[in-house]
Amino acid sequence: xxxxxNARVVQSASRIPEGNVPEGSRWYAAYTCARHEKRxxxxxxxxxxxxxxxxxRSIRRWKDRRKELQLALFPGYVFVRLxxxxxxxxLQLPGVVxxxxxxxxxxxxxxxxxxxxRQGVANPMRIEPHPYLKVGxxxxxxxxxxxxxxxxLVRRRERCRVVVSIDLLMRSVAVEVDEADLGAxx
Numbered sequence: 695x696x697x698x699x700n701a702r703v704v705q706s707a708s709r710i711p712e713g714n715v716p717e718g719s720r721w722y723a724a725y726t727c728a729r730h731e732k733r734x735x736x737x738x739x740x741x742x743x744x745x746x747x748x749x750x751r752s753i754r755r756w757k758d759r760r761k762e763l764q765l766a767l768f769p770g771y772v773f774v775r776l777x778x779x780x781x782x783x784x785l786q787l788p789g790v791v792x793x794x795x796x797x798x799x800x801x802x803x804x805x806x807x808x809x810x811x812r813q814g815v816a817n818p819m820r821i822e823p824h825p826y827l828k829v830g831x832x833x834x835x836x837x838x839x840x841x842x843x844x845x846x847l848v849r850r851r852e853r854c855r856v857v858v859s860i861d862l863l864m865r866s867v868a869v870e871v872d873e874a875d876l877g878a879x880x
Contacts, residue, residue, distance in 0.1 A: 821867055
């Protein structure tokens with residue numbers, strides 16, 4: 695996939711103007727085969743399914759060269775917005791394994807989690823995957839695009855990072871923020 699296609703995939707979570715979101719549609723996490731996220735997202739777009747595939751830039755080094763790659767922020771997952779009765783449109787695609795489910799029923803994501811991720815990816819701040827953390831100091835972001843988001847505070851190389859977790863997926867992302875933008879969490 696070219697850089698132009700990558701940029702299109704990131705922005706393919708086209709915002710549907712408020713009021714035009716089909717009633718009953720919610721965000722779900724579709725689990726994909728390893729490294730098939732971009733292809734699945736492209737196929738879903740072709741089927742006119744609203745998707746969100748957050749990507750991040752990573753520089754990989756080999757002995758003879760360096761290359762900047764666009765990788766999935768949540769490896770193995772593509773977020774889709776649909777009515778649950780339309781889930782078979784997604785499950786029929788090659789590369790899609792299943793939906794994240796509990797008790798055999800696909801579990802919807804909280805709208806606020808997806809919106810926070812959308813805002814974070816749309817801004818020029820550094821965002822990258824981070825191991826899911828279960829314990830640690832909870833903080834609340836009080837300024838910037840992640841305002842109102844709670845996460846776990848992590849200090850790394852004298853910079854302040856907040857780890858925002860998507861509990862349903864047991865995955866997290868680390869976001870750099872100013873210390874002045876943080877307050878105590880619940």
